[in-house]
Amino acid sequence: MKVAIVGAGLLGRLLAWRLLEAGHKVSLYDKDDKAGTQSAAFVAAAMLAPITEVLDAEAEIYQHGIAGLSIWPQWIKTLEETTSVPISYAINGSFLVSHRNDSGDYQRCVQRIQAHTSVDQSSVDELNRTQLETLEPELAMSFDKALYLRDEGCIDNLALLKALEKRIVDLGGQWFEGQGFDHLTDTVISDSFTDFDTVLDCRGTAAKVDAADLRGVRGEVIRVHAPEVNLSRPVRLMHPRYKLYIAPKPNNEYVIGATQIESESEHPVTVRSSLELLSALYSVHKGFSEAEILTQYARCRPAFSDNMPKIETLGSEGKLIRINGLYRHGYLLAPVVVNETLALFNLAPSTWPEIVSALTPEDALA
Numbered sequence: 001m002k003v004a005i006v007g008a009g010l011l012g013r014l015l016a017w018r019l020l021e022a023g024h025k026v027s028l029y030d031k032d033d034k035a036g037t038q039s040a041a042f043v044a045a046a047m048l049a050p051i052t053e054v055l056d057a058e059a060e061i062y063q064h065g066i067a068g069l070s071i072w073p074q075w076i077k078t079l080e081e082t083t084s085v086p087i088s089y090a091i092n093g094s095f096l097v098s099h100r101n102d103s104g105d106y107q108r109c110v111q112r113i114q115a116h117t118s119v120d121q122s123s124v125d126e127l128n129r130t131q132l133e134t135l136e137p138e139l140a141m142s143f144d145k146a147l148y149l150r151d152e153g154c155i156d157n158l159a160l161l162k163a164l165e166k167r168i169v170d171l172g173g174q175w176f177e178g179q180g181f182d183h184l185t186d187t188v189i190s191d192s193f194t195d196f197d198t199v200l201d202c203r204g205t206a207a208k209v210d211a212a213d214l215r216g217v218r219g220e221v222i223r224v225h226a227p228e229v230n231l232s233r234p235v236r237l238m239h240p241r242y243k244l245y246i247a248p249k250p251n252n253e254y255v256i257g258a259t260q261i262e263s264e265s266e267h268p269v270t271v272r273s274s275l276e277l278l279s280a281l282y283s284v285h286k287g288f289s290e291a292e293i294l295t296q297y298a299r300c301r302p303a304f305s306d307n308m309p310k311i312e313t314l315g316s317e318g319k320l321i322r323i324n325g326l327y328r329h330g331y332l333l334a335p336v337v338v339n340e341t342l343a344l345f346n347l348a349p350s351t352w353p354e355i356v357s358a359l360t361p362e363d364a365l366a
């Protein structure tokens with residue numbers, strides 16, 4: 001089939017790659033250039049955190065997140081082998097910690113995770129300082145206990161986006177940079193995409209002009225280079241007002257951020273947010289005091305009102321498919337959502353349901 005994909009962020013690139021590998025012809029359109037700096041995918045911490053996500057999300061996110069985790073290793077391996085771009089990726093656990101004064105918040109989180117019936121409790125451990133010292137020595141300098149979440153990890157999103165770009169181009173995908181579509185309606189499809197069998201709308205938050213139920217949820221992140229800090233796993237610091245996360249990236253770089261803000265503004269990170277984030281960061285590891293601030297971004301995550309991803313077949317004869325709502329778990333869930341979308345290509349468009357739940361029970365068992 002001839003497929004046009006509008007939006008070359010996380011979903012657009014992954015779908016383009018998988019469709020090309022399956023023998024389809026793909027053209028990719030984005031208002032941005034190939035670096036993709038405008039996407040949520042570019043700024044994301046890209047933690048793969050099915051357990052900590054259940055603290056604020058539906059139970060299905062956990063099951064499908066675990067399914068997503070089982071797909072990533074093969075995808076990363078294939079991309080590394082075909083592009084020679086190294087993609088740092090590890091599922092070797094994450095930590096939840098708090099300072100003594102905030103131990104109430106920490107304890108409540110621990111209890112909620114331990115009481116969650118869907119979470120595999122054999123992957124959750126409470127560590128004392130000696131155990132923490134063995135696993136993550138530099139974290140034990142500031143904390144005497146931690147909750148260790150074995151099934152969590154992190155991906156080097158910048159390397160992943162680069163590898164996808166290379167592979168898409170190598171496979172003959174056509175990439176149109178600086179070519180945006182403000183609306184994707186039946187009229188636009190019939191005027192601009194006559195040559196294509198199907199158009200995939202992967203514009204993230206920009207699709208809200210056509211999707212009434214879609215909203216953006218602001219997130220702020222700061223990337224630092226900290227040669228004096230050696231943390232190998234993501235860390236979440238419990239705090240009454242904000243929960244800081246620290247996601248390690250290659251070469252002693254760390255992406256730090258706090259929880260979401262219900263705002264669609266993408267104005268730059270404020271002084272107050274910077275102060276809060278950076279002072280919380282310094283409280284986790286004193287080595288961050290000499291870190292260089294590399295970038296600061298504010299971007300919105302695309303979310304539907306139920307905070308669940310959705311695949312909608314729209315337009316006449318399934319000519320348009322909108323895939324969206326990956327919210328704050330885009331990296332975690334993308335493999336499942338992408339495979340669910342690809343499954344549609346094995347069916348006749350006339351049999352496509354209007355709304356495909358992006359997360360079906362079968363995926364969770366995959």
Ligand SMILES: Cc1cc2nc3c(=O)[nH]c(=O)nc-3n(C[C@H](O)[C@H](O)[C@H](O)COP(=O)(O)OP(=O)(O)OC[C@H]3O[C@@H](n4cnc5c(N)ncnc54)[C@H](O)[C@@H]3O)c2cc1C
Binds near residue numbers: 038047219299
């Ligand atoms: C601060 C932050 C931290 C995050 N951390 C994590 C995390 O730790 N773990 C996790 O799993 N997920 C995380 N996410 C979520 C994840 O990044 C998103 O769920 C994911 O990127 C959504 O993918 P997408 O392809 O739908 O949208 P995007 O990645 O935003 O891509 C949308 C693309 O559409 C393009 N576009 C926009 N308008 C147009 C137009 N009019 N025409 C053509 N193209 C257009 C954009 O340029 C962009 O390339 C985070 C997100 C943010 C913002």
